[in-house]
Amino acid sequence: MNYNTKIRYDVVGNRNKFFTFSIVLTIAGILSLLLFQLNLGVDFKAGSNMDVSVGKSITQAEVTEALTSAGHGNAAHTVGGTDNDRISIRFDDVLNQDQSNKVLDVLKSKFGNDISAEVNVVSPDIARELGIKTIWAILVASFGIMLYVMVRFEWRFALAANISILYDSFVVVAVFSIFRFEVDLPFIAAVLTTLGYSINDKIVIFDRIRENQRFASIKSHSQLAELVNASIWQTMARNLYTVLTVVIVTLCIFLLGSPSIKMFCLALLIGLFSGAYSTIFIASPLWYLLKRNHKPKPKVATNATP
Template sequence: MRYNFSFDIVKHRKKFFTLSIVITLVGILTLALFGLNYGVDFKAGTTLDITTGGQAIDKAKVEQIVGEVGFEDIPITVGGELNDRVTIRFDKVLTAEQVNSIEAAFKTAYGDNISKEENTVDTELAKELAIKAFYAVLAASVGIIIYVSIRFEWRFAIAGIVALLHDAFIVISLFSILRLEVNLTFIAALLTIIGYSINDTIVIFDRIRENLRFARIKTFDDLADLVNKSIWQTMTRSINTMITVLIAALCLYILGSTAIQLFSLAMIFGLLSGAYSSIFIASTIWLLLKNKSLGSKKRPTAVTVKE
């Protein structure tokens, strides 16, 4: 008996594959043309966080202060409950004299009640951080492949890692298109997205495996029905989980400080992409891989005809 669905996901798999391929190609193009907007964490530079102790900061005045030191078009972010905190990011390492002159200018403009926090990353440290971030993402991906291969089978591992890379690449592409800053907070969000995405995917995989134990699979249609059935059996759980975490990420983005806004935004992108890939990509990739093994089991045996 065929399972009745309100929407046949497997039947429309080519549409979802096409959409993902198009997004991937656009991402590759934007990365090739524009690259990523690396923050100070991944390139040499200095970040100054200055608090005026309750006095509202005028961004135009800050631009004037920075201009007097010899810097133009510097990223400046004013925040805090009273707009009394400003973050200034420089693409080069400032000398002690330059930092002191900026601090002195702020004291002249806003009084002596000024607090300053300086973060400097030199070239070697920036390279080391970038390499370690890459290794962190790579190690997480390899660990997931090994776990899923042992816990399930290699076909599930391949499907899961494709969906995982799909989610990570979409987030990276969106940050490239929107020219958002990529820093260590972004890497933390990326690793969180990887964990969330594979968790949601494994829930569907576990239901597929459970249904396989009681199913008699003879044709591709039987296998497609089983995958559709498994997806829809876990659909409510997947959507509810995604919405719950998405609400938290939206609240962090809207109500949180500027320090975690990019983290929250990356999480929002990743949550939407993760839910999409878990439901529409991962399971259908496993279906295609499994169908090949199904066909190999049904090869006709040679028959010897006696004359």
Template sequence: MRFKKELDFVHLSRFFYIFSIAITVAGLIFLATMGLNYSVDFKAGSNVDVALSKNITLEQLKPALKDLGISHEPDITLGENRVNIRYDEVLDSNQDEALKAAVTKLDDKASFEINTVDTEMAKELARNAIYSVLISCLGIIIYVSIRFEWRFALAAIVALVHDAFIVVAIFSIFRLEVDLTFIVAVLTIIGYSINDTIVIFDRIRENLRFGKQKTYEDLKVLVNKSVAQTLMRSLYTAFTVFIAAFFLLVMGGESIKMFSLAMVIGLLFGAYSSIFIASPLWLLLKKRQKQPVKSNPAKA
């Protein structure tokens, strides 16, 4: 399905560039001053997830946790028949038992899941998370460079980093918790982002084979035409995954809420980055060629 009247996506891209730059700058400021709100997965501490048979209030829970001999105040998150208690220090076995006893007095059918991460493990998890993102980006750069050309590769990686960083920036700005599922979401977003970008780039390359582009305006028309030809396919794909992620966010458990939220944010921004970031950037790089623009035959 295509629009009968093709839009000037290249012209519209300037507004999306301004929007993305504004969020990026805000994200950099928040990251530099406040950092990320790491969960217990990335810093030492204990995370207690309690399944309840009835709802309890903070007014009931806080006094019950005061007499445990723990110096730091816990971070408590209440949900429907569930409560999450996070300490920034590692609880020993006696403190674990005391906490269970305190909560059991409020709900004798409560069940507990306690996860503890020490300092070294937290550092290792953080390193592995960074390595996983960097390695995936490197692999994509190599693939796109071989499959297409360096301008396509550069434009694709800029769009990819844009999508991943926007999610990180929003989590930093709104102090949303970053856990291991967040890293999974970022890697998933990278995959979806590059998939949409490759589809558009493949159509651009195909149109280059059969066209005679001699000027920048010719290339601009070609990019707009290529985006229009693949637009509905990209929107359908993004919308389908967005619906699934949205319902996971609304109806899913507490343990996957950050994953679902990161996916929703990433899909929204990824939906326009391939169209309004990657493709116009390739056009800009192509414009800077010193030699006349020629059609590039596809590599076998």
């Protein structure tokens, strides 16, 4: 059948290459999580986070020296802001009021009294509750997406889509685990946003596959593979333009935005690239595998009324 498009690459025919790559990446992520786990921020483990504005340009070494004199030399800290005038400090312990004041007094003696600070404290119970709710949020979102696709299309589309979006979420988690990036609440928002963008791309291709099915007479596996490949290339430009538009905006925010939103943008960038990859190289070939083994039920002959 002529699909009025040029199939530039046989995605379905080369599916095993992409499946193998995805499985290897998944195994690497699982091993990283087992060996190193996630670098959890204060939002997911007990501790305190202090955001300080000093009103002038400072260096990382100066902050390290000040924290060491305050007895918190091991506290993780970063210097950021447009003029390197902001400090983000993470303490593994829950600081009481006296301890917080001691740190602020040392910073004032080092950088002057023109200092404003915000201290956030997370107790062990709240950290545990946030972790549990995060897992539930991802599971509920995935289940809701699967139900929607089942109603909108069929169970094969839903299964292929759900496996793919869960893979996208895991890729973001795996990359953060491997490179030891900090996981906080904005990271979870990025993962959930990834689910939304990822399913949007998959729906576009699935809708084109369903439309092409209406006008095609599929009698062999090769014809089904051609239909999937044609559907991919018919929607390729649309999917790439959509993803690139969001990537450009997210990349600008990552490069020019404040340090507090950089990890959100980084997680979203990883999810966007993974979503575009899985839409083409995982979801569509996976649907093909589920569909090619489907044998349509024979139609029941109806006797004509004499």
